[in-house]
Amino acid sequence: MNDDVQRFLDLFNERNAQRLSSQGPEPTWIAARRQAGAARFEALGFPTRRVEAWKYTDVRAIARGDFALATDADFSQASAAALTLPLEAHRLTFVDGVFSAALSQVDDLPKGVQLLPLSRALAENHEAVGGPLGRLTGVDFSPFSALNTAFMEEGAVVRLAPGTRVDKPILLQFLSRANETPVMSHPRVLVEAGDRSEATVIEHHVGEEAAANFTNLVEEIILGRGTLLTHYKLQELPLADLQVSSIQVEQGRDSRFTSFNINLGGALVRTDLVSDLNGEGAEANFNGLFYGQGRQHVDNHTLVNHNAPHTFSKENYKGILDDRAHGVFNGKVIVKRDSQKIEGFQSNANLLLSDRAEIDAKPELEIYADDVKCSHGSTTGQLDEEAVYALRTRGIDEQTARGLLTLAFAGEVMEQVELDAVSERIELAVAGKLPERFNLAGLVETAMALGDD
Numbered sequence: 001m002n003d004d005v006q007r008f009l010d011l012f013n014e015r016n017a018q019r020l021s022s023q024g025p026e027p028t029w030i031a032a033r034r035q036a037g038a039a040r041f042e043a044l045g046f047p048t049r050r051v052e053a054w055k056y057t058d059v060r061a062i063a064r065g066d067f068a069l070a071t072d073a074d075f076s077q078a079s080a081a082a083l084t085l086p087l088e089a090h091r092l093t094f095v096d097g098v099f100s101a102a103l104s105q106v107d108d109l110p111k112g113v114q115l116l117p118l119s120r121a122l123a124e125n126h127e128a129v130g131g132p133l134g135r136l137t138g139v140d141f142s143p144f145s146a147l148n149t150a151f152m153e154e155g156a157v158v159r160l161a162p163g164t165r166v167d168k169p170i171l172l173q174f175l176s177r178a179n180e181t182p183v184m185s186h187p188r189v190l191v192e193a194g195d196r197s198e199a200t201v202i203e204h205h206v207g208e209e210a211a212a213n214f215t216n217l218v219e220e221i222i223l224g225r226g227t228l229l230t231h232y233k234l235q236e237l238p239l240a241d242l243q244v245s246s247i248q249v250e251q252g253r254d255s256r257f258t259s260f261n262i263n264l265g266g267a268l269v270r271t272d273l274v275s276d277l278n279g280e281g282a283e284a285n286f287n288g289l290f291y292g293q294g295r296q297h298v299d300n301h302t303l304v305n306h307n308a309p310h311t312f313s314k315e316n317y318k319g320i321l322d323d324r325a326h327g328v329f330n331g332k333v334i335v336k337r338d339s340q341k342i343e344g345f346q347s348n349a350n351l352l353l354s355d356r357a358e359i360d361a362k363p364e365l366e367i368y369a370d371d372v373k374c375s376h377g378s379t380t381g382q383l384d385e386e387a388v389y390a391l392r393t394r395g396i397d398e399q400t401a402r403g404l405l406t407l408a409f410a411g412e413v414m415e416q417v418e419l420d421a422v423s424e425r426i427e428l429a430v431a432g433k434l435p436e437r438f439n440l441a442g443l444v445e446t447a448m449a450l451g452d453d
Helices: 003-023 028-044 077-083 118-130 143-150 385-392 398-414 420-431 440-452
Strands: 090-095 098-105 113-117 155-160 170-176 183-185 188-193 198-207 214-223 228-236 242-251 256-263 268-277 283-292 297-306 312-321 326-335 342-352 358-367 372-381
Touching: 003 028, 028 118, 028 143, 077 098, 090 113, 090 155, 098 170, 113 118, 118 155, 118 188, 143 214, 143 242, 155 170, 155 198, 170 214, 188 198, 198 214, 214 228, 228 242, 228 268, 228 420, 242 256, 242 283, 256 268, 256 297, 256 420, 268 283, 283 297, 283 326, 283 398, 283 420, 297 312, 297 342, 312 326, 312 358, 312 398, 326 342, 326 372, 342 358, 342 398, 358 372, 385 398, 398 420
Parallel strands: 090 170, 155 188, 170 198, 183 214, 188 214, 198 228, 214 242, 228 256, 242 268, 256 283, 268 297, 283 312, 297 326, 312 342, 326 358, 342 372
Antiparallel strands: 090 098, 113 155
16 A cells, blocks of 8 residues: 555544544444445555546546645635625535535525535434435445545535425535645535426535645435436636546436536546436436636546436537646447437537647447437537637737637537526636627627638
């Protein structure tokens, strides 16, 4: 075992001792699950680039990091307000992984909705959480899921009773502070949506400009029959933060899961998104947008398992890379044997704004049934200089022209976003502050007209 792994295990043992001293013995299954996570992490160690799934992503910045664990959630209301999304929402807020009641808003939850921190869910009724927690994402999924399980103690639990419709979004806000010593957090999110329920869940990862922390998130989403869930993961962390996320979804019959995976910040970001379509009529829609600048590294791995016949999936990921940024897209669709009459479509397009930016793209299909409609493809290109010139002849300066065309490239994904607060964050990151006379519909129309000239 190398020193990097041992350092994390030493912190695990230290935290366990602190917990026992302050809280006393905990339910046997929780302690056993944490120990299983630590043991699996010890056996696996941090992934290297010799591992196929991590071929293009070097995690030494995480492995060699000397991280502490946060002990408080101090964060001013004014600072939080400046970072949070300006929308009406039911909100849970975590500061460096620690729950902040002061920055949360759960007083007006509608009937049939439970929204509470994991620590409280475990304290009040740990048996109700124990069954679904870890069922989709176990310690064998990756070394990081094992590490998350070892440190599992905080996060969010969202439960929707059958037939419940939530009008306001449910916002899970994760704030990263500029600490004197970098910290790590391992949030665990569990979403259980009962039959025919409907909701929008937003994960928002953001922080103070000088923050340099590590977040290792595991999220499990279980959808009942006929459930409609829209999930946003908006990541706009400071440019020195590190993040690994594993999101796994289980879909029942006639359910629809719509994902918006938007990455705009962070030094090193890796997201694994997996959906199992287990019932006929289940539908998964994956929309992704990643923007990198400087030396940012953004890695997206997606997987759709068509485990039942008459299921549908559609994936559209757009990458925009500037300077010496590096992007990775690995999208895979697997059609299991006897999963007939399915449709699975996948598209990845990338825009390189610099000669030094890099993208590694690998769309994949594995089909073990014969009556299917499937397609996949990936393209990479640069801005059309003639289009830039055309916009400049209309009185638009070069920087704005490039911003407009870059934003138009992202428009196919942005048009699907139904929250103005999210669209505005994307626009600001990708194109900067644009003149008010421009709007997204106009940008897309202009880009299409220029392409036809």
